[in-house]
Amino acid sequence: MTGTAVRERPAAGTTESGRVPAPRRVGRYTMALPSRPPVAAVATVSGPMEGRGPLGHGIDHVHQDRTLGQPSWELAESRLLVDAAQRCCRKAGLELDQVDVLLAGDLLNQIISSSFAARDLDLPYVGLFGACSTFALAVGLAAVLVDGGYAATALAAVSSHHDSAERQFRYPVEFGAQRPPTAQWTATGAAAVLVGGPARKARVRITHVTLGRVVDMGIKDPYNMGGAMAWVAADTIRRHFQDTGRDFGDYDLVATGDLAAVGHPMAAELLREAGYEPGDRFADCGLLLYDRRRQDVHAGGSGCACSGIVFGAGFYPDLYEGRLRRLLLVSTGSLHNKMTWEQGQSIPTVAHAVAFEHAGEEASP
Amino acid sequence: MRADAAASRDYAGRLRRHQPRPPILRNVLAAFLVGGLICVVGQAVLGWFMSGGMTPKDAAAPTAAVMVIAGALLTGLGLYDELARFAGMGSALPITGFANSIVAPALEAKREGYVLGVGAQLFTIAGPVIVYGVLAALAAAALRYGLVGP
Numbered sequence: 001m002t003g004t005a006v007r008e009r010p011a012a013g014t015t016e017s018g019r020v021p022a023p024r025r026v027g028r029y030t031m032a033l034p035s036r037p038p039v040a041a042v043a044t045v046s047g048p049m050e051g052r053g054p055l056g057h058g059i060d061h062v063h064q065d066r067t068l069g070q071p072s073w074e075l076a077e078s079r080l081l082v083d084a085a086q087r088c089c090r091k092a093g094l095e096l097d098q099v100d101v102l103l104a105g106d107l108l109n110q111i112i113s114s115s116f117a118a119r120d121l122d123l124p125y126v127g128l129f130g131a132c133s134t135f136a137l138a139v140g141l142a143a144v145l146v147d148g149g150y151a152a153t154a155l156a157a158v159s160s161h162h163d164s165a166e167r168q169f170r171y172p173v174e175f176g177a178q179r180p181p182t183a184q185w186t187a188t189g190a191a192a193v194l195v196g197g198p199a200r201k202a203r204v205r206i207t208h209v210t211l212g213r214v215v216d217m218g219i220k221d222p223y224n225m226g227g228a229m230a231w232v233a234a235d236t237i238r239r240h241f242q243d244t245g246r247d248f249g250d251y252d253l254v255a256t257g258d259l260a261a262v263g264h265p266m267a268a269e270l271l272r273e274a275g276y277e278p279g280d281r282f283a284d285c286g287l288l289l290y291d292r293r294r295q296d297v298h299a300g301g302s303g304c305a306c307s308g309i310v311f312g313a314g315f316y317p318d319l320y321e322g323r324l325r326r327l328l329l330v331s332t333g334s335l336h337n338k339m340t341w342e343q344g345q346s347i348p349t350v351a352h353a354v355a356f357e358h359a360g361e362e363a364s365p
Numbered sequence: 366m367r368a369d370a371a372a373s374r375d376y377a378g379r380l381r382r383h384q385p386r387p388p389i390l391r392n393v394l395a396a397f398l399v400g401g402l403i404c405v406v407g408q409a410v411l412g413w414f415m416s417g418g419m420t421p422k423d424a425a426a427p428t429a430a431v432m433v434i435a436g437a438l439l440t441g442l443g444l445y446d447e448l449a450r451f452a453g454m455g456s457a458l459p460i461t462g463f464a465n466s467i468v469a470p471a472l473e474a475k476r477e478g479y480v481l482g483v484g485a486q487l488f489t490i491a492g493p494v495i496v497y498g499v500l501a502a503l504a505a506a507a508l509r510y511g512l513v514g515p
Contacts, residue, residue, distance in 0.1 A: 072476040167473055174440050175469035175490060176456050178392070181385040215366045218373025219380070227380045245461025262383045269379075296450065299385075346373075 016188070024147075027243025029236070030210040031140075033147040038202025038356070040153065040194040040255065043093035044312035045083045046305070047188030055292045058313030059189070060087050066163060066188060073173075074108060074116075077161035080190035080305075081117040082108070085157045087190035092153075099123055099194070100151035103142050105134035106159045106304055108335075110351075113159050114295035125154070131333030132258050133212075134158050135308040136352040139193050139329075140209035143354070146196040153197050159190035160303030169222065169338055179347075182224040185297035187289055191308025194263070202320045207298060208244060208355035212236035214335065216348040220343050222334075226263030226286065226299055229332040229349040233259055234270035236330055241276060248281045252324045255315065257307035257331035258286035260300030270304050285310035307331040319358050327356045368408030403404065403459045407432050429460055441472065459486030466490040 018145035026032045044059045051062030069081075070076040081104060089096055095146035099193055102121055105128035118125040130137040135158045142154035163173045165186040171177050195206065210225065215235060219228035233256045241247050248254060250281040263283040270276055285307040311329055318324040410431050413496060414424035436459075439445040445465045451467045456462050470489050474482035490497065 095469035152381065171490065172469040172473040174443060174446050174465070174472055176440075176452075176462065176465050178450060180387055188485045213366060215368075217368045217371070217376045219377065224380070226382070230380070262380065264385050266380055269383075321468070345410060 011328060022060035026208070027239070029212065029239040030208055030243035031144060032208055033143055033206060035147045036205040036207050036359070037143045037146040037195050038197060038359070039204040039206065039356070040197035040202070041088050042191070042193050042312040042316045043084050043088035043091055044191045044200055044309045045080055045087065045189055046309055049170060049295065050187055050189050050289060050309060055289060055310060055313040058317060059309060072111060073161055073164035073167060077106065077108065077159050077164045078116040079112040080161065080188070081113055081159035082120050084159070084190035084192040085117065085121055085155060088155065088194050089240070092194045092197055094153065094194070094197065096121060096123065099153050099155045101126065101145060102155045102157065103128055103138040104157040105129050105138055107131060107165055114142065114157070115152050130350060130352065131335050132253070132302055132304050132306060133331040133350050134304045134334030135191060135257065136329055136331035136354045139195065139206070139350055140211070140354045142193065143206040144196040146241065148230055151196060155192060156193045156195065157190065157192040158304035158308050160186055160188070160305040162186045162188045165303060168218055179298055180223045181260050181298055181322065182221070182227065183298045184226060184258060184300055184302035185290065186303040186341040187301045187306040187309060189305035189309050191305055191312045203358065203360055204316065205357050205359045206354060207357050210236055210240040210353040212239070212351040212353070214348045214350045216346050218346045220341070220344065220346045222336065222347065224262060225302060225334040226258065226348045228334055229351065230266035231265035231270060232269065232349040233263070233332045233351045234267045234274070236353050237271060237328070238274050238276065240328065240353045247276050248278055251281060251326045251328050253281055253283055253315070254278070254328040255283045255285055255310070258300065259284045259332060260286035260302065261292070262299050283329060290315060319356055322358045322360045325358045329354050330354065392453050395451055396453050398455065400451035400455030400458055403456065403461055407459070432460050434463040436461030439467045440468040458500045463491060464495070
């Protein structure tokens with residue numbers, strides 16, 4: 001900025017370096033949420049393949065028709081998001097117009113699944129893109145808005161669709177191509193999380209949000225995204241631990257988004273090197289969504305809906321019942337598109353973490 | 366953060382230890398089996414046309430047409446990509462695979478209409494094959510002309 005005469009008054013608490021400390025910030029990457037925003041409801045919907053997976057029974061609705069009766073894959077994906085959002089509000093006992101803000105994202109160009117869904121949902125809307133990390137990003141930002149008092153209820157929603165993703169990132173759906181064993185299967189489905197609402201009844205709360213940085217480890221293979229993202233997943237987890245003074249012992253489970261069979265052991269190895277022993281408290285949503293022995297998904301699942309569905313159908317019921325006391329969900333994203341790959345660029349990656357806690361003691365019947 | 370060349374090489378090397386090897390022997394066998402089977406079917410069709418009195422040269426064109434139609438039909442029925450998942454190059458290389466590479470984008474692009482969709486995207490996969498196939502044929506013909514004359 002040049003030539004502006006506007007002088008800001010030094011804020012209270014300004015340090016010598018001139019940097020104003022943010023009172024709710026812990027360390028360099030993490031936001032602590034003192035009001036511990038409650039999760040009012042979670043809803044998940046999916047395609048048939050996810051329904052046949054190990055978490056199928058926990059998914060609110062399994063659509064057997066991958067097109068959802070829509071004329072295109074893109075509109076089908078958008079319907080998934082609308083469906084999850086509506087179901088989530090219904091479960092929370094709220095009307096859509098009682099929701100203050102919608103934060104949504106997906107994988108398609110210009111996040112059209114989300115924006116088209118927002119057209120139908122008719123709410124103040126923030127479109128987010130973090131590739132497959134969008135789920136944690138949306139839930140985290142929803143919690144921040146509620147914690148800051150800027151929203152009483154914030155709806156975070158994500159979607160992905162195997163066929164719309166194939167079409168945009170790879171080949172037409174019916175084209176016969178063999179995928180390498182490191183490839184992952186984009187999940188068809190959507191997840192919605194309503195943050196806020198009556199705190200009395202809350203049994204699951206959000207305590208911390210760690211926003212990760214973008215890391216490019218030079219991997220260029222779009223059929224090995226889990227491998228490309230492993231480093232950044234370990235980085236965000238390490239940052240979260242450093243900022244909060246916690247480690248694996250403080251969580252019942254730390255779950256990455258979609259590192260799958262290649263990336264997840266790599267991330268575990270990196271964390272071990274950094275002095276954190278994951279033990280049996282380290283899981284990956286990409287490895288939990290499908291049964292890799294029965295379902296031909298190669299290295300595992302991926303997509304925005306992957307961590308969303310696994311959270312909603314797997315982790316959330318456990319958090320709600322207290323079988324999980326504390327969970328760190330670390331959604332991971334590959335920030336490339338088909339054009340950058342064709343131009344020989346490597347894949348920038350990102351990971352965001354959200355800490356959930358069971359709050360059963362405060363719950364009133 | 367962006368890893369420098371050395372860090373990137375190191376990371377790729379470490380990652381390789383976690384990567385499953387592609388099952389090359391299984392893939393080669395599957396490709397041989399399915400590719401061979403498609404050719405046997407083609408041969409049978411050729412034989413059928415020849416039994417009707419066609420010369421091998423005359424029978425080649427209708428045989429190719431039958432195989433292309435079969436490939437297109439199996440693509441439309443959603444079966445060819447399932448076959449390819451198992452067979453790999455074995456189903457991609459025969460002319461049925463060529464049909465698949467044209468029908469698959471056509472099916473998908475239909476939603477964008479017949480001009481901007483089907484018309485513009487029909488050859489997104491087969492296009493490079495045709496372009497470099499023609500170029501390769503031209504080079505081969507020029508080489509032959511240079512070596513043995515017309």
